[in-house]
Amino acid sequence: MTEWNDSRARDALRRLFDVAVRSADPRAILKDHLPERPKGRVVVVGAGKSAAVMAAALENAWPEVPMTGLVVTRYDHAVPTRHVEVVEASHPVPDAAGEAAARRILEAVDGLTGDDLVLALISGGGSALMPLAAPGLTLADKQAVNRALLACGATINEMNVVRRHLSAIKGGRLAAAAYPARIVTLAISDVPGDDPAAIASGPTVPDPSSFEDARRIVARYGIDLPAPVRAHLDAAAEETPKPGDPRLARAEYHLIATPLMALRAAAKEAEAMGLAPLILGDALEGEAREAGTLLAGIARSVAAHGQPVARPAVLLSGGETTVTLGGAKGAGGRNGECLLGLAAALAGHPGVWALMGDTDGIDGSMDNAGAVAAPDTLARSRASGQDPIAALHAHRSHDVFLALGDLVTTGPTLTNVNDFRAIIIA
Template sequence: MTPEKLLREMFDAALDAADPFKAVPTYLPEKPSGRVVVIGAGKASARMAQAVEAEWGPCEGIVIVPHGADLPTKGIEIVQASHPVPDAAGEEAAKRIVELLETLTENDLALCLISGGGSSLMSAPAAGLSLEDKILVNKKLLASGAAISDMNVLRKHLSATKGGRLAVAAAPARVVTLTISDVPGDDPSIIASGPTVPDTSTASDALKIIERFGIDLPDHILAVLNGPDGETPKPDHPAFKRAETHIVAAPQASLEAASKIAEKYGVTPLILGDAIEGEAREAGKVMAGMAAQIKRHGQPAKAPAVLISGGETTVTVTGEAGKGGRCSEFLLGFALGVWGEDGISALACDTDGRDGSEHNAGAIWGANQFAQADRDKALSALSRHDAYSFFESVDGLVNTGPTHTNVNDFRAIYVEASDED
């Protein structure tokens, strides 16, 4: 078992643990005698729709997924739209979802299939805003360094679908939401901006986030946040009396599945956390120090050991950005931190199969990549947020294609035992 094969097998196990087709049936309610409408949005939502129809047969509904992430279904319509920046296809589908939910009665069921990415895919602007306004806000958020929780507070208050508004549209029908978590802490009100979940944040919170991150927005967008259309439905809204939410897959289960693979090969797994946030390159440097401590001093565990973590780091873009995403930038920061160290390998990938601006899941770093690498080029790539190009040059990219799930980032750092151990 080479380090590279171990890391890839651990990643495969993490993906398998988050397979919606396995997770969804456990949480499906009994199919009611009334009308059933299935709606949803996210990177895992097409696979979730397949799981529903495998149990219930063909269903009425609309689910929005990123381009290239569609799957065949029996009755549910799968719409492809843009991610992470909204487009007209997502806006139109979101409006159709609202119209469909508004036709339900108290005898009906709205089954909502929500996963990460749904916030930009199901993007219907609040009254007074346009799609162009939403695109502008998303671009500025993605470059700001804001955490996903902060991003989604602002998105909720500028939307006609997020922050519980779909539950309001479906009332008085029963609303059951099945969600796959891609956020630190597994808070369903943050996942895809919580379209069916009551919102405890306020428009005032959104304005504070704009100020904190120095996000420059036009006056008419700020006016929405300061007006009546900028507030979201709160927990005491009657629509939520018949609404329930179940998390069917989450990062922790994937980390635990990966740890079992390590144990199978006699490697000690150390799960550092499923909700690690912060600047990607800095997190990489910190974990490089932890790996070195294991190698040099056998702390907090003796090699062979593997550090496993999840969560969502951020990349604050300075200047003109190159190619890549937070996983590859994390790994490049890590690689520079362990440069020259033998017996340390790492993998960092997004479980949805796409890391940032390109179509790779992430990257891998080990002896094969180090043999081809130039430290000056690595430093230059990191300064330009161009980690993709660096790992491409050393044959270190990991390509999976769309995985049809999304439980955030997966990172594994393997420290081999030395000959003396």
């Protein structure tokens, strides 16, 4: 049996990450999920980091079908399309370009008939990319709330409950605007649990949450809201469309890629490498560095006892942890922080390597997807003059892995099935 060394482990981790990302590439999978072609018009709308490449994949799958429409994606995520217009906007903090695109998306589905088909291409990031505020609120209000949500430690599902109740397009409002046309959503999930109401804040599905739920989340995290936003939540004047709303009777929803699908693809690749894969779950949440400590404990158990899987093995997981900044500036995303938390807890334990990264290619606000940790990560960091534990507590994991040359940089992958974590125990 070939020995596992540093070079082999690093190569294997990168292969697993790349396989997971490829399994969610719309260019390979979208064509298998298309509905029957309609008698009437085809109008394409969408939002998210994958929206443009999804539109291009649709055009390639239906080259002879006339279609019009508009999708909005993150800056630097556009790809060429022939019929569907692509607009770029800001993520994670929204901007005027996203606001204008959201307004045009609503206009595109207005006045359709029962013979028409709306194809909604939805993926992670869509919530921030369609920041059309509810009446009485402004883009500045939405921006302030978004910044507060990103910094407070709320889960993505909690953030989207609040966002849905401040929006003119989310929480089923886009589907309601398209009625009586048939609306078919093709979605790539980036949220734990794959809840359609949470993916891009659910613009085409009924919203099971309420204004009261949004107010409770704001209170739980002590979020300081602009006065108009607080007044809007308190007034609760117009609820989002709920299950059973007749305007959503012709809305269909199909998940074409999910975190679990990506983990299963990686597990199959791991078996071919001679590693025993164990999927711990696709919806792990919690504070990032604490999740790293927990994962380190499982890795230690595998190394010492062969439980819950025998070596050589790889622990695979997905989901979305959070980083509560608490006023710190920070440098690095949740994957880097989780990984540094793992390395700190392992304290140089031999035979354990890990890669953690965001499948969209961007960890937090940095330009890397994630990073790799090895048994010598802490020792090498200290030898370079750093204090990796102090960096962890200051939320500056990016500094550590940048100095070591251990960042994983892919550029935008044009898909997003949330975070990917792989831990090899040799």
